[in-house]
Amino acid sequence: MNEKINYTFQGKIWNSTFGGDYCVLEIRDETTRQVSFSCINLSKGNILWKDLRPERSWWLSLVGIFDEFLFVHKYSSNQKPEPEGILVLAVESGEKIMMLENWIFFKYEDSILTIYQLQNNQPIYKDITLKKIADKSNSSSTSYSHEVIHYSETSAYFPTIFKFLYRLLNIHAVKAVDYLEISNKIIISYYIYSDKSFQNYLLVTNRTREILLNDLIAETEGIGIDTFIVKSDTLLYVKNQTQFVGYRL
Known part of the structure; x- marks a missing residue:
């Protein structure tokens, strides 16, 4: 088998999300109490961006990749953290598109981001239309995963x-x-x-x-x-918590 991907990170690989041929990893460095994100193109095996810290905070966590966009929740820093904001990033470049303070991710469908916030324990919804960044075939491709x-x-x-x-x-x-x-x-x-x-x-x-x-x-x-998971004809797994490995199948 041919090794296609092998990257080691400073912190622990805590979470991951997939969309098209993209994989974004959530890396947590417990020594510095910082969280960062790195994006890998699975079809080519290269890192698109690494160690991105959109905010210098421990209280960020992946939501998911939808079309060309990466959504990240910002959390409160109390004993029972609750979402208190949404970061929207361009998945291919890592560029910050917007920060939506005091809103929570609900869904993304047909270029419309639906968010909500609680008022008197009742959800108030809001729709935001996100413009496409560019017409790129890679961003619209579908990567099927096989059920493990x-x-x-x-x-x-x-x-x-x-x-x-x-x-x-x-x-x-x-x-x-x-x-x-x-x-x-x-x-x-x-x-x-x-x-x-x-x-x-x-x-x-x-x-x-x-x-x-x-x-x-x-x-x-x-x-x-x-x-482990199989995406883009690649066997993917985390080794020793800090290493992301992929083999071409």
Whole structure:
């Protein structure tokens, strides 16, 4: 398998969002208490912009990518943070388009951004039409994701996958697996218990059981879900919390 994407960031990759061939990562540096965002073009594998801090604050979090726009919520800095504003950015350049103070994202459809705020515990809605930045084929392209299935060890399918892994790798998978069959490949994210922690591996084989990838991606105290995703014909995953990796399928 050919590695297409491999970028390491200063902080932890906390969240991600996808739209077209774009992926935006939310990076949190717990030492400096700063959050930044980075955008990757999945079809080309290059970073469009990195370590963008639209505001020097910990209280920002991704909403999503819609058309050419990236939406980010700004939160209050109290014990129970609530959205208190929306940042609108151009996804391709990272340029700030507008800041909507005291509004909350509701939906985006047909170039119309619908936002709301609460008055006397009742939502008040407002529509804003966002003009297209440019006619770019990449921004309107559709990137399909394939459904990754999570099987816990109580699932009827888990013993079959357990046997497959045992015969192939001579290991005892525990707790759960994430599983996907795509074209001629089988992708399994599995766990083994070692040295008082769970080791999470990502395995890719072909139909003849040839091992194409078997990467240790995390050592954790618990079990995760959605440990990988396939977008733009690329297998994507986070390794060791700070590394974003992609392989061409």
